[in-house]
Amino acid sequence: MAARVSEWLDERLGWRKVWEAIFLRKVPKTNWYYTLGSAALFLAVNQIVTGILLTIYYVPTPDHAYDSVQFITGQVPAGWLIRGLHHWGASAMVILVGLHMLRVIVHGSYKYPREVTWFTGVFLLLAVIGFGFTGYLLPWDQKAFWATIVGTRIAAVTPLIGDWILRVMRGGDELSAVTLARFFGVHVWVLPAALLSLILVHLYLVIRIGISALPKRGE
């Protein structure tokens, strides 16, 4: 039965070719460091699932942000788990993409013909840092508030356009309801759209070009 269904679907969708291209492709002999990208991808899925779940109760206004987060953590069944996974997943994500980048540097995997893969990876790193920065404000507690005061002030050090950047980030002179709302909007709409598009290109290139072999001495 299952075989007939998959046959019927394959005839119409051609999914088997896609499956083979993604999961049954030939790879050179590698080591465990080559799994860091997959680990980051796994975490991205974790962040997407738990992040969507958090928006079911979270409200991004100064009146409700802190209380709704406390409600999620203390009242909702498994809320502590969902929030915990998102919280710790975020830190793990930053660490993993950092290690993944180091792996690529050490093995020289950024070289021809994988330059574009590298560039999309650089933008993915920026997206992940953006997620971390915007997400940090959302619980709207003291740590979130002051970390964002400091973070936006750091951006303001930029020569010439620093003040302008600070105002755009905060949505005004002060950190306010406007800041919280725009950080939320960037965190749940702008960055996910960017991340998903970049991941799509990144993975397409990894599969199309294939992963690099371990470099040999004298090469």
Place this chain on the structure above:
Amino acid sequence: MRETKRFDRRQFLGALTWGIGALISAGLGIPAVAYVIGPALQRKEAQDWIRIGSTTKVELGTPTLFKARVTRRAGWIENEEELSAYVRTDNGRDFIAMSNICTHLGCRVRWVSGEQKFFCPCHNGVFDKDGNVLAGPPPRALDRFEIKVEDEQLFILGG
């Protein structure tokens, strides 16, 4: 003759990958369902006796509307809400308290003394002075509150 391998290393690792994937999915999926439907399943908080007013305000034979402020928690927000009840007595000693919420779709009913009936403005539900359905779509009589009298004061059980 070599025996055909039923389950080689490759198949084992494949099955293991699927198995771990299924475990992780269940480990996140089951809490996710509890998380989404959890607050909907929580029972209402305990009910309290709420003072709604003096017995002297109730005219004999006429349902009289009483209003009381109650605090309700919804999620992380505490709201002051109005709790309304029609109280009726025929002899000044025995009281009944009826909800003014229509049992059809939740609109507020109104006592029209000229007709001696409750009317619901939404879909023309009509109830008699005891809250029984006389006409229209309501499926059952108006809900009753438990009521008690202490020191000439009326209390209803609600929350």
